[in-house]
Amino acid sequence: MAYQTIKGMYDVYGEEYRYFEKIDTLFKHFAELYGYEMIKTPILEYTGVFKKDNDTSDMVTKEMYTFTLNNKDYLTLRPEGTAGVIRSFVQNKMYGNELPVKLAYIGEMFRHERPQKGRQRQFNQLGIENIGNKDPLIDAEVIAFGYFFLKTLGIKDIKVLLNSLGDYDSRLNYKKALSDYFKDYEAELCGDCKDRLFKNPLRILDCKIDREKEFVRNAPKMSDYLSEDSLHYFDKVQMYLKALDIPFMIDDRLVRGLDYYTDTVFEVVSTNEESGAQSTIFGGGRYDNLVKEMGGPELSGIGFAIGEERLLILAKAEGIFTKEEKSLDAYVVNLLRDDPYALEVLSILRANSYSGEMDYYNRSLKAQFKSADRRKVRFTIIVGEDEKKTQSVNVKDAKTKMQDNVRLDDLIDYLDEKMGEEYE
């Protein structure tokens, strides 16, 4: 095979494409319900938009598609949606509007990772960002958006995980406390965790190998390092979620990947085994400093991103998307050669919102009827020499199996009447 897609990238077409569209349509509907404006930002941005000094996450430090152009511009294919949206918020001075500014996006993201189920190198995310205000009500509303979106889609096998990382300083303090604590146990840590000790000690709490070890369980708790304000804030978020009947679990080991998160973080994970190792359907959190870091005013924001491919895996596993046959209203059986009459008939149909197809290959009558059948059409319209002479068509109704000769001028009225009969 000479030509093929790049590893981890794939084509979306046919049935799959329709599923994506269904999800997108519902998402846009939710955006409208919740007062979010759709936004498209470029797929390609200056690297600095995504990568800040001191970034530690793998996503930013080693998974980005970054390259240079003309030996000077460092460009990156976006690995996530938030940074670009915030960049746009600042660049377009959207903070001049009434706050919060609520933006939603759908688009492809790129991460150079080893592909596996639920993880592609190019994939799609549905996300929202609520920028400008900091209030537990907003946190609850953002989570509600995601949660009810999934519920409305029909997803059942999910749970909501919630945690608070505290403000920026308490997060730093906690990180340091953990580092200090685990240093004494370095010899007992797994290989990965030895790295995490310096890079991201919070991850040790989450480690599949080490998490059950006694000294890990006894490690300092995040909650002990939260400020009064943060604790209070977190309590309110929980209170509001309860008021909205959104079930959630506190997971004090929940750490999100991006460096910019503060206070509320959340994740929705699939409990369906079809999701495999990539069970996180969506994740998000609040970011107090990001807008300012990007050169804007000191405004807090919160958002989430849903992995559309993962959502699709789950939706399929739960049987939400049943195969539906695409059906046509009419198929024009064309017995003429080198003659536009059949196409004229089709054109009339389409101009009146009847979908239709015809035969272009001079196939036998039988073959054409077979096609009509396969496409599950209601009306098979036969067109030949006689019909052309009399400017008429023969219409066979698949429902009644009856056939009528109808004048071309009366065709649409005839079909309208037939369609109308169903509702009587």
Added chain:
RNA sequence: GCGGUCGUGGUGAAGCUGGUUAACACACCAGAUUGUGGCUCUGGCAUUCGCGAGUUCGAGUCUCGUCGAUCGCCCCA
């Protein structure tokens, strides 16, 4: 970035310890039935087994490489 498994037509696949016409089913096309289909019957449909090299008299079957998929780790949506 690391480890395991896998790769045969449009699809699902068979192919035993290497033996030479690559099974079967579905789908598709044509005919029986040259202006009326969905059933049936008949016939057609992979110069070739992801790609490349090697071993061999001989490779879909063995070896190596490569590309891809998949599962797990890491990480994350």
